[in-house]
Amino acid sequence: MTTSPATDQADTRADEAAVRALLAEEAEAMRTRDAELAVARYATDAMIFDLAPPLGRRGHAAAGVRAWLAGFDGPVTIETTELEVTVGGDLAFAHGLRRMSAVPAGAAEGFSFWYRATTCLRRMQGRWRVVHEHTSTPFHMDGSFRAATDLQP
Template sequence: MTSDVEQIQTVVKAVEAAMEAKDVDRLLARYTADAVTFDLAPPLRRVGQEALDAEGLAAWFAGFDGPVHYAVVDLEVTAGEDVAFCHALNRMASTPNGSPEGFVMWFRMTAGLRKEDGRWRIAHEHTSTPFHMDGSFRAATDLEP
């Protein structure tokens, strides 16, 4: 039997293959029905069905030429009996439609998980990039670990 930490690692890292395949259903299956997400893109917060927007996610995937490469790096998990939290650095790379070249971007991820009916699901997820505090307020998407 796998440990809770191993199960949580599997849930969190399932994003890698799902992003590569642009598999909306597999991505959204990782979340609770009442999930709260603080994503890189606006708005500031999404809750429940807004966070589980399959149509919006499919439209976002359609904006890329080819796969969206994704890696969860340095994942750290702390698990209790029915709640857990984790954090990692994530790397995303792809080529937007019509762009002559692709991009690579690192960002931070923190998630809170809840065990429901014996299965771990993401109840809260926060992704962010630092920003330059030099007055430009530019997102620091060129950072690497």
């Protein structure tokens, strides 16, 4: 089958929209405290480098997300900005900035901070799945090594 440039562009736009929708599921999962939805977007063997220890791990378990969510009163909100998505065949790459806001259980006040996120996805059995994700906060290079959670885009 031969495709035209217009068909290729339409397919790419549809794939980009599907990737954006899948990434938006994280925000919905955190807002509704749905651990199963939070991990449904990952491939079972995804390599994850996220904000919490350890330095990295394979796979994402709903039980771990559920335990993490239990440490908050109310929703955890995730806002994404400056999201760029590139799709090529069955692979996609996305990066942007995210802001997490929440109120820790029993705390009088909540917190809000920005962090960086890079996500690699693969189309598997017709569906996009996260196969690699890296989130990080910059740190102050003044010898204090404090996380720079006060930065804003």
